Amino acid sequence: MLFNSIDFAVFLPIVFVFYWFVFNKNIKIQNLFLVVASYVFYGWWDWRFLFLIALSSFIDFFVGILLSKTDIERDRRRLLLVSIAANIGILGFFKYYNFFYENFATAFTFLGFSIKSNTLKIILPVGISFYTFQTMSYTIDVYRNKLTPTKDIIAFSAYVSFFPQLVAGPIERATNLLPQFYRTRSFDFDNSKEGLRQILWGFFKKVVIADNCAEIANLVFNNSADYSGSTLLLGVICFAFQIYGDFSGYSDIAIGTAKLFGFNLMRNFAYPYFSRDIAEFWRRWHISLSTWFRDYIYIPMGGSRGTTWRKIKNTIIIFTISGFWHGANWTFIVWGFLNAVYFLPLILTNKNRINLEIVAKHSLFPTLKEFFQILLTFLLTLVAWIFFRSESLMHAFVFLKGMFSVSLFSLPHFSGIGRTVPIAFLLTFMIALEWFNREKEFALSNFGTNRTTLYRWSFYSLIVFLIGMHMQTNETPFIYFQF
Numbered sequence: 001m002l003f004n005s006i007d008f009a010v011f012l013p014i015v016f017v018f019y020w021f022v023f024n025k026n027i028k029i030q031n032l033f034l035v036v037a038s039y040v041f042y043g044w045w046d047w048r049f050l051f052l053i054a055l056s057s058f059i060d061f062f063v064g065i066l067l068s069k070t071d072i073e074r075d076r077r078r079l080l081l082v083s084i085a086a087n088i089g090i091l092g093f094f095k096y097y098n099f100f101y102e103n104f105a106t107a108f109t110f111l112g113f114s115i116k117s118n119t120l121k122i123i124l125p126v127g128i129s130f131y132t133f134q135t136m137s138y139t140i141d142v143y144r145n146k147l148t149p150t151k152d153i154i155a156f157s158a159y160v161s162f163f164p165q166l167v168a169g170p171i172e173r174a175t176n177l178l179p180q181f182y183r184t185r186s187f188d189f190d191n192s193k194e195g196l197r198q199i200l201w202g203f204f205k206k207v208v209i210a211d212n213c214a215e216i217a218n219l220v221f222n223n224s225a226d227y228s229g230s231t232l233l234l235g236v237i238c239f240a241f242q243i244y245g246d247f248s249g250y251s252d253i254a255i256g257t258a259k260l261f262g263f264n265l266m267r268n269f270a271y272p273y274f275s276r277d278i279a280e281f282w283r284r285w286h287i288s289l290s291t292w293f294r295d296y297i298y299i300p301m302g303g304s305r306g307t308t309w310r311k312i313k314n315t316i317i318i319f320t321i322s323g324f325w326h327g328a329n330w331t332f333i334v335w336g337f338l339n340a341v342y343f344l345p346l347i348l349t350n351k352n353r354i355n356l357e358i359v360a361k362h363s364l365f366p367t368l369k370e371f372f373q374i375l376l377t378f379l380l381t382l383v384a385w386i387f388f389r390s391e392s393l394m395h396a397f398v399f400l401k402g403m404f405s406v407s408l409f410s411l412p413h414f415s416g417i418g419r420t421v422p423i424a425f426l427l428t429f430m431i432a433l434e435w436f437n438r439e440k441e442f443a444l445s446n447f448g449t450n451r452t453t454l455y456r457w458s459f460y461s462l463i464v465f466l467i468g469m470h471m472q473t474n475e476t477p478f479i480y481f482q483f
Contacts, residue, residue: 099328127167195259202252229408
């Protein structure tokens with residue numbers, strides 16, 4: 001079920017009413033209702049894949065129980081291996097089977113052998129990369145004795161399948177979300193208002209920004225051989241804001257929806273395009289995934305400690321894995337590797353943690369130095385986004401060659417050039433609003449609390465009007481559903 005669909009517009013208020021006014025007397029029943037609602041939400045897409053969520057939930061729930069019953073390290077490692085093997089096995093089959101088989105066959109072809117094609121028509125379950133990582137982190141934390149395993153299978157199932165963030169995150173940690181299912185929840189009007197504001201802003205970024213930018217980005221990338229370098233650059237810029245509006249918009253809707261039900265999810269985006277270097281960008285982009293890789297892979301490998309070679313190796317490994325997590329295509333692997341190349345100079349000079357605070361904190365504008373740092377970081381991410389968006393490595397390299405040509409200094413020109421003017425105004429509006437509210441969790445957080453009611457509602461009405469005006473008749477899936 002898509003957030004930007006009529007189905008969800010009907011589903012959400014029904015679940016809200018039953019949650020707060022029918023099942024609010026007993027927390028176990030309330031949690032069970034959330035499990036049922038979450039399974040309906042996911043099964044609306046394809047009910048057959050519900051068994052994967054249930055299987056992953058049951059495996060990790062019982063592994064957690066068994067981990068609590070033994071102190072023998074060898075047995076605990078084996079139990080952890082069962083959890084990791086089950087989750088990675090499920091993810092690997094559905095997401096990577098054809099990729100590995102095709103590349104295996106290609107490698108043998110180069111050696112003079114012919115291997116019959118044996119690829120399968122596998123449907124990638126929506127959100128599988130998200131919920132497998134979420135449930136797997138639970139058993140890892142239990143293994144590390146950072147978390148007491150739960151004996152409440154309903155609460156655990158609700159944690160794994162919680163519908164606001166089930167299919168595209170944030171990838172929650174059990175240490176944060178699971179305890180919230182144990183506590184009695186009471187309706188908080190102020191928190192719900194904040195949730196509605198965050199949902200509104202998320203829909204604006206998705207419907208008004210991402211979906212409009214997608215039209216130009218798709219046109220340019222799908223016909224890149226026909227356009228000048230300046231037009232290709234424009235297409236990449238549109239894709240950069242498409243993926244930001246799409247994914248951060250989803251996260252805002254998810255976090256805001258969770259607030260309506262009394263839950264607090266972790267922040268997933270913190271104005272990444274205002275970053276002054278790549279290290280800061282990755283602290284602000286898809287935070288739940290970046291911190292997951294940091295805590296469960298990067299730090300256990302040694303992180304940035306040790307020899308220079310070890311720092312280089314660990315950085316390349318973690319970014320390459322991150323790229324591969326996004327999809328079974330060499331373009332994502334190169335995208336991850338390229339970000340590692342960007343990151344290495346910072347970590348080798350110990351400058352990867354110099355920009356921890358938001359840029360120009362307590363100031364109206366950045367310094368000239370900060371402005372050019374932001375611009376350079378954005379340009380580096382644009383080059384990387386070309387690989388992320390391209391259909392193949394060849395497509396990416398041809399795109400880059402065309403963009404960095406003499407025609408880069410010409411005026412962009414394509415059949416839909418007239419649409420860039422209103423989109424530019426909308427982007428300016430979004431960037432300005434996020435810039436002036438960058439010290440808040442999201443752009444509309446506590447918006448206008450020191451202003452009149454008329455001012456606030458006039459602004460909200462403007463946002464709703466823009467969403468309604470740009471809402472497409474056909475449903476537009478979120479980009480990260482494919483991951």
